[in-house]
Amino acid sequence: MKLLTVLYLGLLLCLGASLPLGDVTSADGGAHDATLPDRCDGIEFDAITPDEKGNTIFFKGEHLWKGFHGPAELSNELFKELDDDHNIGHVDAAFRMHNPENHDEHDHVYFFLDDKVFRYYNQTLENGYPKPIQDDFPGVPSHLDAAVECPKGECAANSVLFFKVTHDALTGHDVHVYDIDTKLIKTKTWSHLPVCTSALRWLEHYYCLHGHNFTRFNPVSGEVSGNYPKDARHYFMKCPNFGHGGDYKIPKCSEVKIDAITTDEQGKKYFFAGPIYMRLDSHRDGLHAFPITSAWKEMINGVDAVFSYNDKTYMIKDDQVYIYKSDAHNTLIEGYPRTLKEELGIEGHVDAAFVCPNKDTVHIIQGSMIRDVDLSATPRAVTRDFPLPFSDVDAALCSQEGVDVFKGPSYYHYDNAFTLAVTRIAPVPEKITPAMMGCQE
Known part of the structure; x- marks a missing residue:
């Protein structure tokens, strides 16, 4: 890392x-x-x-x-x-x-x-x-x-x-x-x-x-x-001894490895890697990366997985779940963080998590398994799980176009979450492009 x-x-x-x-x-x-x-x-x-x-x-x-x-x-x-x-x-x-x-x-x-x-x-x-x-x-x-x-x-x-x-x-x-x-x-x-x-x-x-x-x-x-x-x-230029100055270079797409990716209900699309995050829907203003703590101040050690649901952003790190209001200030909801067991009824390391548009199920990837949790239920618990044709997943995102599962500089595309769950042979991996992540060829 x-x-x-x-x-x-x-x-x-x-x-x-x-x-x-x-x-x-x-x-x-x-x-x-x-x-x-x-x-x-x-x-x-x-x-x-x-x-x-x-x-x-x-x-x-x-x-x-x-x-x-x-x-x-x-x-x-x-x-x-x-x-x-x-x-x-x-x-x-x-x-x-x-x-x-x-x-x-x-x-x-x-x-x-x-x-x-x-x-x-x-x-x-x-x-x-x-x-x-x-x-x-x-x-x-x-x-x-x-x-x-x-x-x-x-x-x-x-x-x-x-x-x-x-x-x-x-x-x-x-x-x-x-x-x-x-x-x-x-x-x-x-x-x-x-x-x-x-x-x-x-x-x-x-x-x-x-x-x-x-x-x-x-x-x-x-x-x-x-x-x-x-x-x-x-903030608005790279200068030595100011802000984020230093002689750094934009990574090549072949070097990209993300920790999490999500789209909120306002259409804002974020990816997370190490200590930074980037808005991917902001191409009209250019693509810019910031410390995660500048928007979600409690996330001082990065994230393992992130998903959005009901105008809230769920951030998972180790065995803790942080839930933020998706407002201008990204306010941490009172009483959080809570443990994975308390909030989602699961234990163990989470590799990726995603919610599809207008759905109440969060799909959680742990190792070579994908587990479904009904977010509308109380208490929350795993309703079903399926094996995956691969492991060591970095992140996953669901949109109207389908599900993308990211692994290193590549990703696997599925038509929907059901196809991801029941398919036993992985599709041909596709390469992350500059248009997707702002990386270099």
Whole structure:
């Protein structure tokens, strides 16, 4: 497991692209020209946005960084038209459009320079751009400070938040909430926020970046909960002596070995390996790994198996079961952990566990056996068990497409849980792919 820990810590906030630009090693994890800026020195970014592929792009002056690690490069080498007419040397604000009803706009990236807007897709400027901001976003002011997308469900409608300081202020913004469908604007004043020079939506949370710090805020009310500001170098880039810095590499798919995998009732898909977990459904924000304890603080020794049921996440480690509410805070339910015997009526090491959609049975794999436990019964106990055609399983997941059983860098696919239980010959194993786990070929 020590090897796995090293391999998977390499995923911690370092899945962005990097381009070597010279022969000087940067603090940010790559070789580059010594004249280029280093964001690990503590930079106040002009703009931040994800692109259509989930890579997060950071802008400062005439430079940008693509991803959470790697050296700087010139902005106009990737987006060559940005300086053609303006010679401004910076981007005021940027965001990725969330408008699934309009495929001509959805996932396209908008850059704002003075009173002009540029729209790109796949690093290509679209026809008709640049154009005045008012042509695309009537009522939105020029010389913006920051912008960020806000999908319906997180805001009242598919919206864009535009930040603009309208007077000489040390804190606070006028925030222009632009409704994408109606093109109407509501203006709010959030005087409690710092002056945001950039803003970012990342994994359904919203961040105001200011100086080398950030403050997380509610996109509807602007409310700030928690201890802020925090240093962005601990979270949004890989820097030595900050957060998860270090010279780690993304593992190859042939090296992948997971401990557990599950999908909750909100469709959030997680895998666990050693001390880390990753959201697999968050490809629009890029794939990012975090310590398990950052979300489930009691799980200090990793997990053996995880499954989701009735808006709760069941985490099994050794002979203990931890049950968490599947809410924003992953709250441990009072009275837990309890023993496997008390909670599920079983004993012994659990290799994997899964629940199929809209079912009340958890299928528990122990060695070369699969055991069914009715979660709707009280007390819970094994209702039936079956032998498996293999052992040493790492994890298993059930979805509408069937059941996948993971073993090392391979997995076995079954049409459903019943087929898994009664088939005596294992299917041909398939290889884990980069699309599944964010690993390298």
